[in-house]
Amino acid sequence: MKKIVLILAVLLCSMAFSASALAENDEVAETSSGKTVRMAGGTPGGADWGYPAPFTFYPRGPGYSRMSLLFDTLTWKDANGVIPALADGWTVSDDGKTWTFYLDGNARWHDGELFTADDVKFTIEYMQDHEGEFTWFESINYIDNVEVIDDYTVVMDLNAPMASFLVDIAGNVPILPEHIWNDVSDPLTFKDAEAVIGTGPLKLVEYDSATSSYQYEANYDYYDGKLLVDEFISMEVADTAAALQTGEIDEVSFWGSEITAVQGFEGNPDFEIISGPSFWVLQVIFNCEKYPNDDVEFRQAIAHGIDRDMIVSQVLNDGGIPANTGIMHPDSIWYNPDCTVYEHNTDTANDILDSLGFMDTDGNGIRNYPAGAQRSGDITFDLYTTSKFSREAELIQADLADIGIEIVVTSSAWGPIDTRLKEGNFDVVISGHGGISNPQIMRIPSWPASTYHSDDYDSIFAAQEVEMNLNTRKELVNQLQEMVADDLPVYTLYHPYMWCVYDPEVLDTWFYTRDGIGIGIPLELNKLIFLARYGDANEDGKINMQDVTKIERMILELDEATDMADANQNYKINMQDVTHIELIILGRAPIRTE
Amino acid sequence: MHQISKLGYYFVIVLIILSINFFLPRVMPGDALSYLTDPGADIPLRMTEEKREILLAYYGLDKPLSEQYINYMVGIIRGDLGWSIYYSAPVLEVILGRLKWTLLLVGTSTAIYITLGILLGAASAWARGRKKDVCLLVSILSISSFPSFFLGILMVIFFGIKLDIFPIGGAQTAFATYSSPLEEIFDILHHLILPAATLVISHIGGTYLLMRNSMLGVLGDDYIMTARAKGLSERYILHRHALANALLPIVTMTAMTVGFLVTGTIFVETVFAYPGIGNLLYNSVSYHDYPLLQGIFLFITIAIVGANLIADMIYVRLDPRVEDV
Numbered sequence: 001m002k003k004i005v006l007i008l009a010v011l012l013c014s015m016a017f018s019a020s021a022l023a024e025n026d027e028v029a030e031t032s033s034g035k036t037v038r039m040a041g042g043t044p045g046g047a048d049w050g051y052p053a054p055f056t057f058y059p060r061g062p063g064y065s066r067m068s069l070l071f072d073t074l075t076w077k078d079a080n081g082v083i084p085a086l087a088d089g090w091t092v093s094d095d096g097k098t099w100t101f102y103l104d105g106n107a108r109w110h111d112g113e114l115f116t117a118d119d120v121k122f123t124i125e126y127m128q129d130h131e132g133e134f135t136w137f138e139s140i141n142y143i144d145n146v147e148v149i150d151d152y153t154v155v156m157d158l159n160a161p162m163a164s165f166l167v168d169i170a171g172n173v174p175i176l177p178e179h180i181w182n183d184v185s186d187p188l189t190f191k192d193a194e195a196v197i198g199t200g201p202l203k204l205v206e207y208d209s210a211t212s213s214y215q216y217e218a219n220y221d222y223y224d225g226k227l228l229v230d231e232f233i234s235m236e237v238a239d240t241a242a243a244l245q246t247g248e249i250d251e252v253s254f255w256g257s258e259i260t261a262v263q264g265f266e267g268n269p270d271f272e273i274i275s276g277p278s279f280w281v282l283q284v285i286f287n288c289e290k291y292p293n294d295d296v297e298f299r300q301a302i303a304h305g306i307d308r309d310m311i312v313s314q315v316l317n318d319g320g321i322p323a324n325t326g327i328m329h330p331d332s333i334w335y336n337p338d339c340t341v342y343e344h345n346t347d348t349a350n351d352i353l354d355s356l357g358f359m360d361t362d363g364n365g366i367r368n369y370p371a372g373a374q375r376s377g378d379i380t381f382d383l384y385t386t387s388k389f390s391r392e393a394e395l396i397q398a399d400l401a402d403i404g405i406e407i408v409v410t411s412s413a414w415g416p417i418d419t420r421l422k423e424g425n426f427d428v429v430i431s432g433h434g435g436i437s438n439p440q441i442m443r444i445p446s447w448p449a450s451t452y453h454s455d456d457y458d459s460i461f462a463a464q465e466v467e468m469n470l471n472t473r474k475e476l477v478n479q480l481q482e483m484v485a486d487d488l489p490v491y492t493l494y495h496p497y498m499w500c501v502y503d504p505e506v507l508d509t510w511f512y513t514r515d516g517i518g519i520g521i522p523l524e525l526n527k528l529i530f531l532a533r534y535g536d537a538n539e540d541g542k543i544n545m546q547d548v549t550k551i552e553r554m555i556l557e558l559d560e561a562t563d564m565a566d567a568n569q570n571y572k573i574n575m576q577d578v579t580h581i582e583l584i585i586l587g588r589a590p591i592r593t594e
Numbered sequence: 595m596h597q598i599s600k601l602g603y604y605f606v607i608v609l610i611i612l613s614i615n616f617f618l619p620r621v622m623p624g625d626a627l628s629y630l631t632d633p634g635a636d637i638p639l640r641m642t643e644e645k646r647e648i649l650l651a652y653y654g655l656d657k658p659l660s661e662q663y664i665n666y667m668v669g670i671i672r673g674d675l676g677w678s679i680y681y682s683a684p685v686l687e688v689i690l691g692r693l694k695w696t697l698l699l700v701g702t703s704t705a706i707y708i709t710l711g712i713l714l715g716a717a718s719a720w721a722r723g724r725k726k727d728v729c730l731l732v733s734i735l736s737i738s739s740f741p742s743f744f745l746g747i748l749m750v751i752f753f754g755i756k757l758d759i760f761p762i763g764g765a766q767t768a769f770a771t772y773s774s775p776l777e778e779i780f781d782i783l784h785h786l787i788l789p790a791a792t793l794v795i796s797h798i799g800g801t802y803l804l805m806r807n808s809m810l811g812v813l814g815d816d817y818i819m820t821a822r823a824k825g826l827s828e829r830y831i832l833h834r835h836a837l838a839n840a841l842l843p844i845v846t847m848t849a850m851t852v853g854f855l856v857t858g859t860i861f862v863e864t865v866f867a868y869p870g871i872g873n874l875l876y877n878s879v880s881y882h883d884y885p886l887l888q889g890i891f892l893f894i895t896i897a898i899v900g901a902n903l904i905a906d907m908i909y910v911r912l913d914p915r916v917e918d919v
Contacts, residue, residue: 038768044763044863044864044865044866044867044873045863045864045867045873045876045877046877047867048681050681050682051682051683056682056683057682058680058681058682059630131648132644132645132648132649133648133649133652135630135641135645135649188652188682189677191683205769206769208691209681209683209688209691210691210692210694210695210869211695211764211765211766211768211869212869213768213769215768215769231769233768233769235764235768236763236764236867236869237762237763237764237867238750238754238762238763238764238865238866238867239750239762239763242750242754242755242762243762243763245755246755246758246762248761248762412623413623413624413880414624414628414629414631414632415622415623415624415625415628415882416623416624418624418628418631419623419624419628448631
């Protein structure tokens with residue numbers, strides 16, 4: 001026994017020795033007494049989102065948002081919509097093709113260099129040179145030409161009007177420092193320390209892919225507001241709810257069926273909970289080119305046969321809502337509340353199927369194809385889905401059995417299903433996607449399948465893409481939603497909710513961004529949470545009615561709107577009416593003498 | 595001469611395995627870019643065919659398979675394992691970043707469970723049928739039969755949350771500032787104990803049983819009887835005669851489990867959020883990241899073949915009879 005103890009002692013020593021080999025960083029960092037905020041980066045094995053440089057983050061929402069803490073865009077979004085960022089203000093020509101941006105004269109790169117209009121021009125041209133190599137920054141080729149007027153004014157000419165320009169390009173493309181990137185020939189492999197030099201409110205200190213950890217520090221020279229924190233850390237934890245309870249982290253995000261974990265924090269005075277939309281939808285994709293799903297009435301019968309409330313309660317534990325049949329999320333400004341709703345009703349479904357001639361002629365409980373149809377025998381078809389949605393598939397299988405349709409569920413990895421959808425080799429697939437706060441998602445409603453063909457639909461879609469009047473564009477997007485709800489290329493199932501649970505003692509500014517961060521990322525990690533900028537307009541340390549300007553009162557509809565306040569004369573009073581001169585008066589933009 | 599032909603034999607094996615590593619991932623349905631459009635993602639990236647082609651060309655995946663194969667082999671010889679598509683980093687860098695943690699976790703727990711297994715197995719066999727043997731047998735077999743992830747969760751709940759004496763996850767406190775290197779070593783060890791203990795407990799049963807049975811067999815042999823007849827002490831017989839001979843199957847087993855140990859820690863890595871190769875392999879399979887998959891397989895191949903080579907060599911020393919085989 002003595003020997004065992006001895007051997008164990010030797011082993012422990014060798015453990016200590018090998019651990020010391022890993023403890024390579026012997027320098028003692030300066031101890032800061034500042035405020036540190038820690039968040040869980042994701043689930044174990046899925047908390048690493050890549051080096052947060054503009055071309056090396058993993059092309060997912062959490063990857064983009066970790067990059068966006070370091071790099072600013074021309075515009076950004078807060079809880080209410082588009083706001084100025086590197087651009088203090090902007091104007092657009094009547095034809096919607098020429099955009100003029102007035103840039104912030106106080107912005108500096110993390111290395112101290114001044115930010116100017118040349119950086120904006122360089123960024124757009126650099127992105128165009130590397131078009132397609134990185135999947136995130138799309139539609140950059142809409143820009144025909146970028147012209148620098150002076151150090152802080154830049155004009156962009158578009159090939160065609162682009163209604164979503166302020167969000168999809170100005171609010172998405174990170175502006176790069178020309179003095180660093182002009183020598184970089186392959187941006188996808190550029191991962192030097194210089195690759196993370198931006199103008200953003202945080203600076204990167206360290207990133208380790210193996211341990212999925214990110215360390216940021218405050219950029220105290222930030223041009224657009226005071227920093228509320230000194231350090232921000234995103235890390236991997238074994239159990240997010242437990243780590244929040246033990247104080248290892250200060251904020252956790254939950255999704256859909258994880259509502260049960262959120263309920264554990266309800267009524268706990270140490271934590272606050274906010275909920276937000278996921279801008280995500282799960283849907284049944286029909287093959288509209290293949291019998292019998294090529295008949296819209298058949299698809300409508302299936303829609304009546306599916307009990308969406310049951311799926312929401314069984315699979316999501318009521319952590320979501322039955323979806324808008326027109327795809328766009330109910331919390332988005334684009335939502336059309338008047339889309340056709342298909343009540344779950346077995347009788348209605350059965351009546352439709354009877355009238356279409358699908359009768360159970362052999363009495364085995366499964367309907368048969370009518371004589372002389374393209375297919376014969378029992379109505380049986382395959383439903384493909386990823387293993388993630390197999391519960392939903394089973395519930396639908398049971399629902400459709402009640403109306404005499406037999407479903408064979410096959411679950412697999414996404415790769416093979418993707419191939420089937422593209423080749424049109426399927427009857428029904430269950431799949432989902434995010435981004436339903438951005439009308440561009442309506443381009444192909446059954447994507448990645450494209451079995452739904454309607455010239456009307458395509459022309460309405462094309463019209464809304466170039467429609468610069470918001471209300472007219474909304475009307476067009478409403479029509480698209482109604483067509484999807486009526487024609488059912490897809491039948492939407494549910495939208496999950498998201499929750500952010502946090503310790504307000506550490507940071508209490510968490511919020512969900514209007515229509516999502518950037519192109520529609522439904523996450524709570526918006527860089528604005530680190531800034532004392534919003535709300536406290538007169539910077540007296542309190543947010544109260546004295547911080548509300550006249551124009552903000554009009555936007556909030558507290559005051560009567562006047563024509564005089566509608567600076568860009570688009571018949572709406574909103575943040576775009578804050579003119580450059582007002583920003584100069586507020587001391588937020590430089591005075592130019594030309 | 596024998597040594598040279600043996601090395602040649604291993605070389606051919608490595609060559610065959612490397613080729614399988616190249617072709618097997620490409621047989622899977624889907625391709626290296628399909629993860630980009632996965633519906634589980636928060637934002638769908640809708641790729642056009644032109645974009646796909648640009649990307650395939652960028653990663654050299656548009657070239658004929660034969661050319662990709664030659665590039666892959668040439669790359670290995672030059673020590674260049676390629677560029678991971680998902681992680682957007684050199685494959686070698688991605689693997690090495692995690693390998694050090696896997697080696698620490700797997701290395702320490704393997705050393706402990708094999709040593710403990712051998713000693714307890716020998717002690718059990720020596721006391722065969724007596725109370726000590728029965729106690730060891732029953733207790734080791736019952737704790738080892740817990741699945742490792744279940745055991746890990748129990749460890750987290752009891753030691754991490756209820757008693758709060760160990761961290762519930764990670765390999766090191768994230769971005770902590772240490773006053774001395776010793777403090778950092780202590781922090782790493784503090785994080786290592788629970789996952790290492792989980793691996794030791796769930797693996798010790800096999801070694802213990804094998805050693806006990808092997809020892810029982812040896813103890814029944816004639817030469818032990820002879821040694822006893824010569825009047826040698828029990829302790830001397832156990833150490834000088836029985837132990838070395840009973841160890842032979844353990845050497846084989848250890849060599850065979852090396853490959854498993856690199857990848858088999860995935861449950862423990864997940865439960866304790868411990869960085870390692872297991873999760874990396876899982877992710878690279880789900881993302882069809884061919885270069886990374888090939889790189890990880892290469893490391894596992896080297897580990898297994900190397901372990902077998904070493905086992906061959908140790909065998910010769912432990913049992914001179916196999917030299918001519």
